[in-house]
Each structure stands twice: as structure tokens, then as C-alpha cells.
Amino acid sequence: SPFNCSFQAMEREVIAAFGKGEPDEIMSSAFKLKVTREDIHTLRNLCWLNDEVINFYMGLVMERGKKEEYPTVHAFSTFFYPKLISGGYAAVRRWTRGVDLFKQDIILVPIHLRAHWTLAVIDVRKKTIKYFDSLGQKADKICQILLQYLQEESREKRNLELNVSEWTLHSMEPHEIPQQLNGSDCGVFMCKYADYIARDKPLNFTQTHMPYFRRKMVWEIIHQQLL
Secondary structure: OHHHOOHHHHHHHHHHHHOOOOOOOEEEEEOOEEEEHHHHHHHOOOOOOOHHHHHHHHHHHHHHOOOOOOOOEEEOOOOHHHHHHHHHHHHHHHHHOOOOHHHOOEEEEEEEEOOEEEEEEEEOOOOEEEEEOOOOOOOHHHHHHHHHHHHHHHHHHHOOOOOHHHOEEEEOOOOOOOOOOOOOOHHHHHHHHHHHHOOOOOOOOOHHHHHHHHHHHHHHHHHOOOO
16 A cells, blocks of 8 residues: 555655656546646745645545545635635536535635635534635635635525524634745645544644655655545
């Protein structure tokens, strides 16, 4: 199994993936997504992650959630939130065909604010919507927009009024979650918030883990398997 793969072997693969080659060479394809060498190169230290890498990683998190010992997870694409903002519920109504959001444990919503990645997490079990920003900004409005989305989804898909008073919304404070100390790691922080939350694990990583997390993500994307 790849889990016995040595750190050296893993490191060799990462170095090769970061090496020269055709930029549009496909390094991994799954979830109707393709990740090219150029995409993988956004995982090099201090580069900004792109949509392809983030959406692929979210796909891996969802896939792992199908295993019995993990919470069930639905992760929206990075293109979901802008579409919801620009077109309202009607524009994203069909995004959940074949998915009952209310049967998931956790719903992940990656959010791209100009040059910054953040994450909103809907915990269906606890009826909470939390906002995670590695630069510590608050965005109660985003939580409210997502609660409104859930209300419309509930009406549309199960003909049921969501009891909004049961729900708690909260923007995580900087002291509550790991914070980034540079201008380039927000995408990695967002992916790792998602990874840990989707295992019900405490967010006990820090900025110092980022170079390792980036390399690990390269391996995970190429092997389509979270370590």
C-alpha cells in the first residue's frame, strides 16, 4: 500500500513533479477534473494555489468521507459561491442534483475573495455555519448568505421550512484557528482547515507546517489518496 511509501520515495516524486516538463502535462485526473504540471507548480513554496488544485483536493476530502469511519462531506467547487452571489439561488439550484445536503454531516464552501482563500463550513449535525479565515477577518455576511441558501435549498428539495432560530453563525476569531504569517499560504490553510474539519480533528497545525503540507498535497493529488 502507498502508506508504507518511504519519505524519500515521496520526496523524489515531489521533486519530479516540481521539475521541468510540459506545463500542460496531466499529472492527475479524477472527479471530472484534471490537474496539470503547471497547476501542481502552484504548490511550490510561496506560490498561490489555483482553483484546479483546490477543487481536486476538495474532491479527495469528499472521497475519504465515503469511508465508514469518517463524517460524510459535501464540498462545493470554488465556483459555487461567486455564482450564488451573482445569480442568487436560481443560478445554483441544479448544483446539488443527486446530493441531499441535509443528509451530509459537513458541507465545505471554499471562498475566493479577490486574492485570498477562505472557508465556510456548514455543520449539519450541529446546525452551525462557521467562517475560517487564516488572516483573521470576520465575514458574518457570508454565513448569512449561506444560511439563506440552505433555507431555499430546504424549501426546494424537501419542501420543508428550515428553522433558522436553531442555527448558529460564527466567524472564527484569530485566536481560535491557525493563522498564516505570510501573504501566500491562504490556499493551503483553507485546504487543511477542510481536511482537519472533515475528520472532526482539532486544528492544531501552524504556519511552520505549510512547506510540508504543500509537498504532501502534491503526493496526495498525484496518487488520488489522502495520507
